[in-house]
Amino acid sequence: MSSWYYVENDNRKGPVTEEEIKQLIENSRLGPDTLVWKDGMQDWAAASAQFGFPNTPPNIPPALGAATGTGSSAGRQARADGLYAGAPSRGFGEAISVGFSKYVDFSGRASRSEFWYWTLFTVIASFITGMIDGLFFPYNDVMPFNSLFSLAVLLPGLAVAFRRLHDIDRSGWWVGGFLLALIAGGALIGGAIAGNPYGDGPFLLAGLLGIGALAYGILLLVFYCKVGDNGPNRFG
Secondary structure, X not given: OOOEEEEEOOEEEEEEOHHHXXXXXXXXOOOOOOEEEEOOOOOOEEHHHOOOOOOOOXXXXXOHHHHOOOOOHHHHXXXXXXXXXXXXXXXXXXXXXXXXXXXXXXXXXXOHHHHHHHHHHHHHHHHHHXXXXXXXXXXXXXXXXXXXXXXXXXXHHHHHHHHXXXXXXXXXXXXXXXXXXXXXXXXXXXXXXXXXXXXXXXXXXXXXXXXXXXXXXXXXXXXXXXXXXXXXXXXX
């Protein structure tokens, strides 16, 4: 069941279930003009456009410009925690849930909190699975638990990285192209080693690739730390 969010006193509330939303409407805590959102919606919308209100004619949903935080008080309400509604702030547990629910979803946008909480989760879980492997397989070069976990989070990790770049209006191929370049560079070094295993060429290529990867990694880190666009961009 999808989780809903709503705006109350310019603050984002939720997640809540659809039944809880209806209960809030019955208790008059949510009015027809209250902005609501759930995963899969393009942007925040008036509650009257999503739910029925007793003895209340349906209202017209807010205009796109108002719903993206530009030029009006309704626009300011449409932004959750100062972020664009299409890339809301996430808590630690919510970021993990969203990461797995969007397992191979490379479209849309992800806020900094969604990306970095997911990253924190993978680091902690990798450490724990590594410890488990050390306890149960102390003399085994293969780390089965850690390897399986790394494989499980590979695609959702790439997906959230793509969406994080989309949030600053940059293509996800800043990551995809980097990975392809590393693969091509590794193949080139392998070919050089096969051709002349004792020459200086492979070591020179490896050094250049390492320097380039470090510089590019720093650039990606800067991108991941940037604040997302305030309004809609070409990715959502």
